[in-house]
Amino acid sequence: HHRMFLEPQERKRNVKALVVQQAKKTCSCTPAKVKDCVFSLLPVLQWLPKYKLKEYLLGDIMSGLIVGVLLVPQSIAYSLLAGQDPIYGLYTSFFASIIYFIFGTSRHISVGIFGVLCLMVGQVVDREVQRAGYDLEPAALSVHADTGTYINTTISPVNQTSRQPFCDKSCYAITVGATITFIAGVYQVAMGFFQVGFVSVYLSDSLLSGFVTGASFTILTSQAKYLLGLDIPRSSGIGSLVTTWINIFRNIHKTNICDLITSFLCLLVLVPSKELNERFKSRLKAPIPVELAVIVVATLASHFGKLRENYGSSIAGHIPTGFLPPHPPDWSLIPSVALDALPIAIIGFAITVSLSEMFAKKHGYTVRANQEMYAIGFCNIVPSFFHCLTTSAALAKTLVKESTGCRTQVSGMMTGLVILLVLLVIAPLFYSLQKCVLAVITIVNLRGALRKFKDLPKMWHLSKVDTVIWLVTMASSALISTEIGLLVGVCFSMLCVIFRTQRPEAPLLGWVAESETYESLSAYKNLQTKPGIMVFRFEAPLYYINKECFKSTLYKQTGVNPVWVKAAKEKAAKRMLRGKEVDSGGNQTSISVELVSEPLGFHTIVIDCCAMQFLDTAGIRTLKEVCKDYGEIDVQVLLAQCNPSVRSSLIRGEFFKEGEDHLLFHSVHQAVDFA
Numbered sequence: 086h087h088r089m090f091l092e093p094q095e096r097k098r099n100v101k102a103l104v105v106q107q108a109k110k111t112c113s114c115t116p117a118k119v120k121d122c123v124f125s126l127l128p129v130l131q132w133l134p135k136y137k138l139k140e141y142l143l144g145d146i147m148s149g150l151i152v153g154v155l156l157v158p159q160s161i162a163y164s165l166l167a168g169q170d171p172i173y174g175l176y177t178s179f180f181a182s183i184i185y186f187i188f189g190t191s192r193h194i195s196v197g198i199f200g201v202l203c204l205m206v207g208q209v210v211d212r213e214v215q216r217a218g219y220d221l222e223p224a225a226l227s228v229h230a231d232t233g234t235y236i237n238t239t240i241s242p243v244n245q246t247s248r249q250p251f252c253d254k255s256c257y258a259i260t261v262g263a264t265i266t267f268i269a270g271v272y273q274v275a276m277g278f279f280q281v282g283f284v285s286v287y288l289s290d291s292l293l294s295g296f297v298t299g300a301s302f303t304i305l306t307s308q309a310k311y312l313l314g315l316d317i318p319r320s321s322g323i324g325s326l327v328t329t330w331i332n333i334f335r336n337i338h339k340t341n342i343c344d345l346i347t348s349f350l351c352l353l354v355l356v357p358s359k360e361l362n363e364r365f366k367s368r369l370k371a372p373i374p375v376e377l378a379v380i381v382v383a384t385l386a387s388h389f390g391k392l393r394e395n396y397g398s399s400i401a402g403h404i405p406t407g408f409l410p411p412h413p414p415d416w417s418l419i420p421s422v423a424l425d426a427l428p429i430a431i432i433g434f435a436i437t438v439s440l441s442e443m444f445a446k447k448h449g450y451t452v453r454a455n456q457e458m459y460a461i462g463f464c465n466i467v468p469s470f471f472h473c474l475t476t477s478a479a480l481a482k483t484l485v486k487e488s489t490g491c492r493t494q495v496s497g498m499m500t501g502l503v504i505l506l507v508l509l510v511i512a513p514l515f516y517s518l519q520k521c522v523l524a525v526i527t528i529v530n531l532r533g534a535l536r537k538f539k540d541l542p543k544m545w546h547l548s549k550v551d552t553v554i555w556l557v558t559m560a561s562s563a564l565i566s567t568e569i570g571l572l573v574g575v576c577f578s579m580l581c582v583i584f585r586t587q588r589p590e591a592p593l594l595g596w597v598a599e600s601e602t603y604e605s606l607s608a609y610k611n612l613q614t615k616p617g618i619m620v621f622r623f624e625a626p627l628y629y630i631n632k633e634c635f636k637s638t639l640y641k642q643t644g645v646n647p648v649w650v651k652a653a654k655e656k657a658a659k660r661m662l663r664g665k666e667v668d669s670g671g672n673q674t675s676i677s678v679e680l681v682s683e684p685l686g687f688h689t690i691v692i693d694c695c696a697m698q699f700l701d702t703a704g705i706r707t708l709k710e711v712c713k714d715y716g717e718i719d720v721q722v723l724l725a726q727c728n729p730s731v732r733s734s735l736i737r738g739e740f741f742k743e744g745e746d747h748l749l750f751h752s753v754h755q756a757v758d759f760a
Contacts, residue, residue: 129186145496146499182501195479267466268422270466292578294555299558308524315333327564341399347519348525372485383522403516406512441454593605593606594753603754618688618757685720689722693753697727699734700731709740726753
């Protein structure tokens, strides 16, 4: 056995010097550092001066216009999902497009109103509106819609206590929505400031996909009453999906036939046209804006057919032009909604960061996760003063944006201009638009999330654990609630990681002929074993959770539990001694001698530690116990292929007796040769 000498690197850990150095680096202020800081916070200053006008402009304009046209009906529809008036969805998409243009690092993602976040905001809004007692009063919306006047939402709803009549249910709803948006934005900026972008790694792709699919069922359920024209209260809290369907079936005899027919006709147009858009997207230069066409036709039909007056259809009502004066969030609401805003913030930045990185990788550039959190945080903080809702990136609109020639976020600016045109000129024309049409648009846009069920067989084939995580997260998000579903998904996925390390693979290894390689005997044929030597590999870190599994698996694979063997030898020795004392004959003595001297079949166990990332104190103690127990029955235990972290832990834990550190081998082959 030729020992290898590796001299460790010297690590000078002067904590005081490190702190002083980091403080100097952080607190120093030079013109170059100020410039870097500004350019880092405002990426637009870096890429806009280098903008290639002839190469990029046409694609950016086209993609911006197309996404803007698609975003207008979705913004109006998703407002309904958040329990708000249609105008607020348009405000949200406008401000998000402009602010992300300034702060974002991704060239392709489309940031705006997003269905899942609107659902989560809407649930909190409904709860707070009920707490404030607004549902006990007759809705003022219809009165204002008839007179064509607009409520001044700049007056805080807390003025309800002083009996001021100007802030109605709609006004209070947007105040709650804007406050949630503000808090979510503060959380996201704080995450960026404290460099906690790594949090998103705990939200795996399967978890996020399952969450979005589960939330899609809740969205579909919340919109079903509009399809039927039913006026039933919105259920919230645990089990809201089941409660809503019970209420729908209880009131199904009150279905508005006009809304039902309109919904059916819109579905008949939108679903096939969306499928055609997807099937022929490679041939079409731009997707056909069917949603906008449906909204225009439905609005005209509702207006000239007087569907509200004749059949009692529920309509969007008055949508004002222009912008409302800025108004701060209601600070008194913050304690009530601060906890609700946390999952909204996490989902918003997780989806934005994952989409940013996906498209950056596809197109060969880089994005900064922490800057993306700043960007999406500012897309929430600033618009919250302008009566907006929570925003994030959305996959469907980003795919449209990419496929229609987008090269930079100038396309986002063009999208903002399209929405601005609607806000300043066109918005009031949607007065007669039926709410059931908006509900159909929302439901049709859920197809992508609901279609994930088709991918389950393939996902199961690739990874059963990921599939189970997807199913658990989806079911809990749909059947319990969106926030609890997300928490259940995160906890379950972490438990899956723990369970994987708790009972890992631990095979015996065999030697590949004419090589120095050792592989699993259970996985490969024609492997050879060395007489008297067993090679065992534990494919996980060795720590307090799996230490018992390590010992039991080692005993099972080697076929020898040293504690039992030692106990059996001691028992046999006592019996032999007792037999000699009473002189009861030779048979018993000969049997006892056989028991004591029975051979084990091997003299050395080599533990391949290549898959052990780390050891804790329980792991070191376990290895000590194994070596001691086997040593007592004359079997030596050798460790091979330990990484520097494990070696360091073993040395600090005084695993080796003085002069025995040479028994730590750098390869399994070296350990076997020594044995």
